[in-house]
Amino acid sequence: MVDRQNRLPPVPAPENASDDTAIRLKLLIAAAADETARQLLAILAQNGFAPEAVCIQTLPELEQALPGNHWDLVLASHPPTQLDLFAALRIVREQAPELPFIIIAEQIEETLALAAMRAGANDFIETRHDLKRLIPTIQRELLAAEARRQRQQAREVAKQAMEAQLLAVSRFRRLAEAIPECVWVFDLDTWRMSFVSTAYERIWGRRVQDLLDDRKDWLRHIHPDDQARMKHARDTAKQGGLDEEFRVIRPDGGIRWLHLSTFPIHDTSNRMQSIGGVASDITGFIEQRNELRAALAEQRHRAEVQRLILDALPADIALLDGAGRIIETNASWENSVTQKGMSQYAIGADYLDTCEQLAQRQQGEKQRDLEEMVAAIRGLLAGGYETVGRIYPSKVDGQQRWFRNTVAPLHTQEKRGAVVMHVEITETMLAEQRLLELSHYDSLTMLPNRLLFRDRLATALTMARRNRSNLAVCFIDLDRFKGINESLGHQIGDLLLLEVASRIKDCVRDSDTVSRFGGDEFALILPELAEQQDSAQVAERIIESLSAPYSIEGHDLFVTASIGITLFPNDSDDPDVLQRNADTAMYRAKEAGRNNFQFFTAEMNANAMEMMKLERDLRYALDNEEFLLYYQPKVSCRTGRIVGFEALLRWQHPLRGMVSPLEFIPLLEETGLIVPVGAWVLHTASAQARTWQEAGLGKLNIAVNVSGKQVGQHLCATVREALAASGLPAEHLELELTESQLMKDAEGIISTLRQLKATGVSISVDDFGTGYSSLAYLKRFPLDTLKIDRAFVRDLAADANDVSIAKAIITLAHSFNLKVVAEGVETEDQLSLLIANQCDIIQGYYFSKPLPTTEATAMLQQSRCLPAHLLCQQALSAV
Numbered sequence: 050m051v052d053r054q055n056r057l058p059p060v061p062a063p064e065n066a067s068d069d070t071a072i073r074l075k076l077l078i079a080a081a082a083d084e085t086a087r088q089l090l091a092i093l094a095q096n097g098f099a100p101e102a103v104c105i106q107t108l109p110e111l112e113q114a115l116p117g118n119h120w121d122l123v124l125a126s127h128p129p130t131q132l133d134l135f136a137a138l139r140i141v142r143e144q145a146p147e148l149p150f151i152i153i154a155e156q157i158e159e160t161l162a163l164a165a166m167r168a169g170a171n172d173f174i175e176t177r178h179d180l181k182r183l184i185p186t187i188q189r190e191l192l193a194a195e196a197r198r199q200r201q202q203a204r205e206v207a208k209q210a211m212e213a214q215l216l217a218v219s220r221f222r223r224l225a226e227a228i229p230e231c232v233w234v235f236d237l238d239t240w241r242m243s244f245v246s247t248a249y250e251r252i253w254g255r256r257v258q259d260l261l262d263d264r265k266d267w268l269r270h271i272h273p274d275d276q277a278r279m280k281h282a283r284d285t286a287k288q289g290g291l292d293e294e295f296r297v298i299r300p301d302g303g304i305r306w307l308h309l310s311t312f313p314i315h316d317t318s319n320r321m322q323s324i325g326g327v328a329s330d331i332t333g334f335i336e337q338r339n340e341l342r343a344a345l346a347e348q349r350h351r352a353e354v355q356r357l358i359l360d361a362l363p364a365d366i367a368l369l370d371g372a373g374r375i376i377e378t379n380a381s382w383e384n385s386v387t388q389k390g391m392s393q394y395a396i397g398a399d400y401l402d403t404c405e406q407l408a409q410r411q412q413g414e415k416q417r418d419l420e421e422m423v424a425a426i427r428g429l430l431a432g433g434y435e436t437v438g439r440i441y442p443s444k445v446d447g448q449q450r451w452f453r454n455t456v457a458p459l460h461t462q463e464k465r466g467a468v469v470m471h472v473e474i475t476e477t478m479l480a481e482q483r484l485l486e487l488s489h490y491d492s493l494t495m496l497p498n499r500l501l502f503r504d505r506l507a508t509a510l511t512m513a514r515r516n517r518s519n520l521a522v523c524f525i526d527l528d529r530f531k532g533i534n535e536s537l538g539h540q541i542g543d544l545l546l547l548e549v550a551s552r553i554k555d556c557v558r559d560s561d562t563v564s565r566f567g568g569d570e571f572a573l574i575l576p577e578l579a580e581q582q583d584s585a586q587v588a589e590r591i592i593e594s595l596s597a598p599y600s601i602e603g604h605d606l607f608v609t610a611s612i613g614i615t616l617f618p619n620d621s622d623d624p625d626v627l628q629r630n631a632d633t634a635m636y637r638a639k640e641a642g643r644n645n646f647q648f649f650t651a652e653m654n655a656n657a658m659e660m661m662k663l664e665r666d667l668r669y670a671l672d673n674e675e676f677l678l679y680y681q682p683k684v685s686c687r688t689g690r691i692v693g694f695e696a697l698l699r700w701q702h703p704l705r706g707m708v709s710p711l712e713f714i715p716l717l718e719e720t721g722l723i724v725p726v727g728a729w730v731l732h733t734a735s736a737q738a739r740t741w742q743e744a745g746l747g748k749l750n751i752a753v754n755v756s757g758k759q760v761g762q763h764l765c766a767t768v769r770e771a772l773a774a775s776g777l778p779a780e781h782l783e784l785e786l787t788e789s790q791l792m793k794d795a796e797g798i799i800s801t802l803r804q805l806k807a808t809g810v811s812i813s814v815d816d817f818g819t820g821y822s823s824l825a826y827l828k829r830f831p832l833d834t835l836k837i838d839r840a841f842v843r844d845l846a847a848d849a850n851d852v853s854i855a856k857a858i859i860t861l862a863h864s865f866n867l868k869v870v871a872e873g874v875e876t877e878d879q880l881s882l883l884i885a886n887q888c889d890i891i892q893g894y895y896f897s898k899p900l901p902t903t904e905a906t907a908m909l910q911q912s913r914c915l916p917a918h919l920l921c922q923q924a925l926s927a928v
């Protein structure tokens with residue numbers, strides 16, 4: 050076409066065509082000659098047009114010219130040249146239906162004109178007599194064409210919009226059907242459902258068509274409990290925006306939870322055209338939510354209950370984190386912290402640190418306890434599972450109270466921690482104590498019962514085994530108790546038992562166990578017996594004490610006791626066997642006539658009987674003046690003269706004759722008779738010495754043996770009394786205590802010795818060399834004399850070692866400014882050696898055995914001395 054246009058150049062525009070006001074007109078002229086075209090263009094130009102024309106002459110040229118060029122008008126001359134008018138019309142109508150097609154002919158037949166009009170020509174102008182119509186026709190057709198074009202455009206736009214809308218609706222439907230929710234559209238114009246997705250059938254279990262037919266169908270199946278709310282919601286949310294949860298009942302009765310939200314749908318002019326709705330089946334979600342809510346509520350409830358329990362517990366409770374810090378406390382703990390202002394126990398405080406500091410402030414066992422506890426808590430916080438705790442007493446407002454502090458693990462899957470419980474257990478402790486008392490003590494006498502006795506016996510036996518000491522178990526049964534109880538009643542019986550219990554307790558040491566087994570049965574554990582026979586002494590004391598009259602509620606009562614004694618380790622080391630033995634022995638005592646004691650073994654019985662007899666005899670001896678004193682002279686190694694005597698006790702037994710003190714002194718000591726007998730000796734010896742002095746037999750010293758049992762028993766007072774009674778100056782009285790006695794209780798005896806020294810008497814250590822004295826004590830004891838034990842003197846002449854010992858003792862004594870007495874000197878050799886080694890005084894059979902008073906007096910009167918040649922020896926060795 051371009052070529053064609055180029056070949057057929059546009060018809061030149063008339064002169065006025067360049068006028069700016071001219072209407073531009075693009076013309077397609079189908080004419081046989083250019084002349085016709087020029088004429089037409091000229092007319093147009095003359096009538097206010099600025100035509101721009103292309104002239105075509107064939108159909109192909111027309112077909113090529115039409116597309117793409119926006120022609121305003123086709124003017125076709127008739128008769129055309131080679132161009133078929135009707136073919137041209139058909140082409141134009143096909144390709145540009147709105148393009149005005151005007152036929153220009155000098156004259157046109159009416160039939161042709163009509164046919165052309167039917168074929169699509171818009172008009173025809175007969176140039177011969179109708180040319181003046183050309184311009185108005187062109188104008189009219191141009192306007193008509195423009196109107197047609199606009200209509201066509203409008204139709205196109207409407208069509209496209211429709212298509213877009215249809216597309217959108219289809220997409221919407223596809224989407225709506227694809228999602229599990231039920232989507233519906235309610236048309237406000239028709240007041241009907243215009244769309245309901247098939248999910249409605251799935252969710253409601255109802256037919257979509259029913260809802261389309263009846264817009265209220267969905268409401269009909271709402272759960273009765275939700276009906277009113279949903280209707281109200283629907284009415285109040287007409288503009289859309291409904292957002293509700295509700296239940297629907299399906300045809301099978303099943304209930305589904307739905308969530309419905311609605312939204313307005315506006316048309317292009319923003320008019321609300323319909324309401325859209327989306328209903329989702331949230332049954333699963335609701336169930337989950339309900340479960341979750343229930344779980345949360347349960348959790349909250351549990352937490353609340355736990356809190357209430359924590360607060361209600363009668364204990365101070367705190368929770369610790371893994372580092373030992375307090376992270377939670379109960380009301381009781383908080384009260385304690387606030388009341389006592391103890392910020393170190395408040396939330397956030399470091400509990401471990403507080404305990405550590407507390408431990409540092411303590412001492413001894415308490416400190417160890419706390420340190421152990423801190424270490425245990427550390428272990429626990431490091432993942433341990435061992436509960437730790439301690440019970441500790443504390444004084445609150447002057448009252449003794451007990452507390453238990455417990456730390457238990459509280460590890461969860463994620464975190465470690467611990468719970469601290471602090472609780473007062475005073476009542477429990479007291480109750481336990483009470484229970485212990487009830488279960489272990491006799492309710493009448495509050496003495497240990499059989500159960501506790503058994504425990505104590507086991508413990509005492511363990512100790513006795515360890516210490517290799519003797520122990521006695523005694524069973525005591527009252528002899529006439531039953532009769533008293535029956536005749537005078539239980540009340541009197543009980544009072545009598547109380548008195549019996551008290552008397553028994555008075556007869557034993559605090560460390561002994563007195564137990565009541567029930568009725569009139571008592572039992573004893575006597576541990577740490579120095580001698581097995583000591584148990585007989587105790588039994589004797591008890592028998593004597595119990596047999597004294599009782600005055601109870603106006604009744605003078607008499608009871609006696611039978612006692613059975615068994616001994617550990619002699620009889621058995623089994624607690625049960627020992628109890629059986631004691632019982633057996635007790636029955637023997639009953640059989641033997643009551644009011645006596647019996648040992649389990651015959652041998653012990655014989656010994657005991659012997660001892661008892663001896664004791665009775667000793668008491669009798671004291672009362673009947675069967676004791677007397679012998680005196681053994683002490684002789685000076687320097688002068689050879691008698692410088693004093695040692696008073697030695699003798700017992701003039703009516704049947705046995707003279708009894709050695711070695712036989713009866715231990716019994717005097719055991720029975721305590723040594724105290725009165727010792728006092729008698731002190732008085733008698735002092736008086737005798739004074740008699741000799743007054744008789745002018747010299748300023749003699751008198752030495753008296755003092756037993757350890759006398760020390761502390763008013764010994765000082767007795768000494769003073771003896772001195773005062775006799776008139777003997779204190780410096781002439783010498784008290785002899787054995788080395789072993791002194792060392793037995795060295796610390797305790799020092800003060801007694803000092804008191805004795807203060808009276809002016811001298812103190813001598815007897816049997817020196819056998820008692821393992823320590824030099825430190827020798828220095829501290831206020832001593833005057835050491836007596837070398839007989840054992841060292843005996844072998845002096847034969848054993849060089851004994852010479853060395855004697856020598857050493859003498860040197861030692863002299864270095865302490867003490868005098869030395871050698872006892873047991875029997876031979877001249879012994880004497881010579883002692884004299885040669887600077888011994889001060891000798892005593893022994895060599896010079897004289899212990900003598901009765903008359904003989905001692907005679908010896909004094911004879912002024913007996915040591916042989917002079919021996920004394921010369923001393924003088925020589927001294928040179």
Ligand SMILES: Nc1nc2c(ncn2[C@@H]2O[C@@H]3COP(=O)(O)O[C@H]4[C@@H](O)[C@H](n5cnc6c(=O)[nH]c(N)nc65)O[C@@H]4COP(=O)(O)O[C@H]3[C@H]2O)c(=O)[nH]1
Pocket residue numbers: 681696697698699709710711714727730753754755756785815816839872873874875892893894895898899
């Ligand atoms: N073999 C031998 N023996 C000699 C010799 N010279 C003296 N004796 C004996 O040795 C004992 C010395 O008394 P003792 O060591 O105090 O030992 C005394 C003393 O410990 C204790 N005793 C004696 N009288 C009393 C007293 O009145 N009160 C206290 N508590 N004990 C006394 O009895 C112990 C024994 O006294 P006795 O039998 O009188 O025995 C005396 C005496 O007879 C000797 O050359 N050779």
